[in-house]
Amino acid sequence: MARWRVRRIAFLILLMGAWWPGAVAAEPSVLGVRAGEHLTMTRFVLDLSERVEFQIFTLANPYRIVIDLPEMNWQIPPHALEKGKGVIQGFRYGLFTAGTSRVVLDVNRPVTVKKAFLLNPIGQHSYRFVLDLEAVSKEAFEHSRDKAAPPKVAALPVPPPASKNGAKPLVVIDPGHGGVDPGALSGSGLQEKGVTLDVARKLKQKLEATGRYRAMLTRDRDIFIPLRSRVAMAREAEADLFISLHADSHPNHRTMGASIYTLSEKASDKEAAAQAANENKADIIAGMDFSGTDPVLADILIDIAQRDSLNSSLSFCYLLIKEMGKVTRLVRNTRRSAGFAVLKAPDIPSVLVEMGYLSNRQEEKLLRDGGHRSRLADAIVKATDRFFAGRDL
């Protein structure tokens, strides 16, 4: 895999001082967001409840601007800045790691940060963070590179200690997306990251209630976790089964049904390849910086050990199809395979469940419904029971 080229304009804006005696709020808030075009510049503005510290850097492949700030309370409407403006094509925000909120701006060409500053409250305006972007040539972008170290990826959460001998099987449940990466969106603003987290919590609770399993979540809040860290957590904890939960979207709004994926270097069909490419973009969406990360996970090959767990993944996949088919509609070629990064633990049977299409009205309604989410979790518990019963554990 090609190394990510990272461009960073070091911008540490320490906005110190000015204790505002009127402010009592524990958490700083983002009250509004907007963008506008001013001659050659695109201006991006965040309305803030108080002064905060920022860090700004740029990334290439694709071009993005990343703004890191302390954990913020977001009080902006769900579809804010959806259509983009000037060089800004997309806007996302959310928790990146504990203590750090992140804004990611997708830009349609190389840009440079002309100015970044904070304005004091005036009139009916609160504090404002202002960022001026200007399109530059690729060469100028390269030239503006700064040698400062890119921000580090968050440390892995420490999984609970697990003893393999005699212990109950450990099921690691991975709620897809999170934080700055919302995943798929429905027409009415329902976000994949919220659906996956809720089903994952239900599934964990139901698995534990059987008394037959231990269960662990890769995330239990609205936070971004890199794909590689999700896999690493499952391996650290010596998981016996890994289930990644997702919900799709499709440009054709009539498309509906659940599907279940296993890992394969060669995608089973075009649709599966597209789906994997889409899910694998999660780290890019979150403004992840891949420079300097070790390539071990990226280079994992399918070896004999993995073939074994691939067979187990397949049998679990069939059981899931059977059980989930009783509670929800399935797509026609339900069992699919493709190169999902999150399924790459070589020694753990792993599946990725796309629970349905948020882009389909009918299915979105179901995925909103607590009862339906609960039934999906029940079906997965049943498949898990049959899986481990078959393995005589």
Ligand SMILES: [Zn+2]
């Ligand atoms: Zn997803």
